[in-house]
Amino acid sequence: MTHLKYLFISGALLLVHAGSYAQQDVVDTATFNRIRKAELSSSQIPQIAHYLTDVSGARLTNSPGYSRAASWAVATMKKWGLANAATERWGTFGKSWEVQDFSMMMRAPYNAQIRAYPTPWSPSSKGQLQGGVVVITPTQSMDTTYLSNHATEYKGKFVLVTGTAADHKKNFEPSAERLTDTALANLKDTYMVPKGIINMYNDRMKVFKTADMILKNAGALAFISAGRNNVNGTVFVQGYYGYKLTDPETIPQLSIALEDAQKIKRLLQSGQKVELAMSFTGKSSSEDTNGYNVVGEIPGTDPKLKSQLVMLGGHLDSWQAATGATDNAAGCIVMLEAVRLLDSLGLKPKRTIRIALWSGEEQGLLGSFGYVKNHFRDAVKFTVKPEQAKVSAYFNLDNGTGKIRGIYAQSNEKMKPIFEQWLKPFNDLGATAVTLANTGSTDHLSFDWAGIPGFQFVQDPIDYETRTHHSNMDDYDHLMIDDLKQAAIIVASFVYQASIRPEMLPRKPLENETFVFDGF
Amino acid sequence: MTHLKYLFISGALLLVHAGSYAQQDVVDTATFNRIRKAELSSSQIPQIAHYLTDVSGARLTNSPGYSRAASWAVATMKKWGLANAATERWGTFGKSWEVQDFSMMMRAPYNAQIRAYPTPWSPSSKGQLQGGVVVITPTQSMDTTYLSNHATEYKGKFVLVTGTAADHKKNFEPSAERLTDTALANLKDTYMVPKGIINMYNDRMKVFKTADMILKNAGALAFISAGRNNVNGTVFVQGYYGYKLTDPETIPQLSIALEDAQKIKRLLQSGQKVELAMSFTGKSSSEDTNGYNVVGEIPGTDPKLKSQLVMLGGHLDSWQAATGATDNAAGCIVMLEAVRLLDSLGLKPKRTIRIALWSGEEQGLLGSFGYVKNHFRDAVKFTVKPEQAKVSAYFNLDNGTGKIRGIYAQSNEKMKPIFEQWLKPFNDLGATAVTLANTGSTDHLSFDWAGIPGFQFVQDPIDYETRTHHSNMDDYDHLMIDDLKQAAIIVASFVYQASIRPEMLPRKPLENETFVFDGF
Structure with missing residues (x-):
């Protein structure tokens, strides 16, 4: 507690300190312009995007696809001349898993293809499974008493969870959009997940596990989840558990x-006999259950400041049904391009710039939180480590492919005028909003929890929420390359500006709260 | 020629005749209201839609799916009490074909699912095909000299045709829309396919066949077409030839x-090794190469008029990657519901009402044109048959799931005031436009060619052109049931009104032109 009290005061002092500088931040617009020109004339974003998505494939944490992307990122940063490029263990994740073969057909009342994807960490089908179907509602799928009472019906059957059918309202609206001036002027807290929801989620996971065991014990063939309404055949595919060595093995699962x-559902309701056939071969391995982030540095050049850090990052892991282009190759592409720009321009940051590409984000910010625990703060005792005092800020990008329209100051009042100054040179690129509102659900929260200023930019939503996020549409062609270039320009400039600023960025008071995402 | 001259004069006389009645058409609004109330209170559209799409499956002409739908339609019309419900041969189509099993994976540089569908009439792969890929442009795919010069490169390879990548402009617009008042007030000729385009299409078919043979002789594994840009993973799948007994067998084809x-394409461009694996089992049969339409009647009750006909229809055949819900189960659903309504209300049409559900429409209006040739007019001599003089009109629906907003009077000037009177009671349902403009590309053209007034309604486009037409999205859930109800109300009313009208509907002069779609 002493330690924490000290930090609290230190943080408060820093706030005052930074405040006095805030009005006179000297923004290095000449360098900003160099960065902008370089990006617009010789961007490497298409190439980086290609390697992280097309060449690496889906990047489920600990999967071969993740390893391909991580290895490429390390090798590429080394090639560029960055220092200390390496993977870095953050803790224990669990199994690796990947799809090797998958096919699915309806067999009765006639043969027809089914748009289907195996759920991450699903066990293989061990050959082709064929049988009838029982349809249950989402509510029934969460009601273990109901499932137990109907268990005998599931033997030798596919169990399909699906709710009500689509209407077409959403098709009369665009799937993609940009933030309006009004929306930018009225940014509110977004993507925040309060502890209560996390607890509810954990409770649901327990129900899922029980339900899965009921189906398994009943002899069901596989568990099928239906896609979302109103998305024109898009399939959203994410897993819930199965990667930990201690997780029970379920029956095969798919979406x-x-x-x-x-x-x-309608065929069964009208008395038709429906049969499905599904074959899935996955490859699962427990050979290396460690989770790894990717890090690299541009060393600082100021003797007094080079031991301090400005960090930037995004999560490199993805879900499985596509190549995770907008979630979140996009963020990694921008961050890699930002450090490439800074390095290739021969800029001399005073502080060291460290990029980190996280894994395990989709399972609860595991990689960034693991990193923060290893480097900055103990998650049990809440004690901070010496390195915590050396990180000026962490900048994150993880809201899809949309360009930067501003930044969430994350309730850090002293940051608002600073960011406003920094952002002014980019107003003409559509980046205008500095909001005190908070945003959540991604890796800057780990830094925020550790008392390090952590920021996520405000991004145009494009079709992130409607189509690409966690879906089989999340491929390279759903990236907007020009938007990513704009983001790289701003991120590189912000990171550079933070690196040359005389003082570290002002901090909020440190709070002794359990990290909201801890405990999945 | 005498015969034709007679008809021409007869047609002209009818025009004058009808013109004198046009101002005093007595619209039976009481019956229109009964029809409307019945449809809104006890519609069978969801059930009819379910059987034609979900239960029948894809309805490629002559396929088992088409037969299921045709048999159900005949049996259902009989159950409703319609007369003469039967399938009726229209001529020779060719082979039946259906998908029995299909799967496709990328195998290198890693395993990943591919969203793929076999092209109709593609031969089976006879086991799993695996190999590398050669990418060619759409232009190269049509350049037989280019293909011949590169033939050695295709041995043991998948040949993939794909153009330039997507941009995202279309995602910022809705995929579905309704006609605005301005659009309704300015309807122009639409979907018209001039003879020159048909000739160009036929020329292209010859090039396709030559190109296919070059690839086959070169030992290519399969021919792959890429989907359209900007459609979020939607795959458009249609065939060009292969159903005729005389068609050459190609290599396997897919989209x-x-x-x-x-x-x-990008993986190959960056020097990666790409391998695909594809397995397709289809079932093809030449057992019955006849093409069949479906017909049924509500007999007329007026002794003098019951030998005359009012016809309505739509095409029952579809493409293969989905259940052809909007193209064109929708039209058949509406037409079946219209005759069910007329029959179940015990209305007494004076003329006989005949419904016809066509096959072979997707291969060039084959079913309706075959029917018209059998019943109404010789396609070579241009002579008309006696039955031609007995058909007052043919009403068609085949522009997707959108409700009726008006009707194309198809250059028949005398019809405009008549349709305006008929449509007035439905102005409150959004159906207001009577245009002299022509619309094409569907089965009313066959009747128009035979000198019988043939009409297609103006429909809201919804997402027909952007998503469902010939695509893997064309399933039941892309129907808008309320729109189909509205259409059934209007079609039933129009058909009834035509059946009780003292005179047949006015005709345009008959022209001695070859049918535009003949000769595929």
């Missing part, structure tokens, strides 16, 4: 398009 | 999503 699910 | 095609 199918809503259209296929509803067709099956 | 994949643009995102997958572009990924493969």
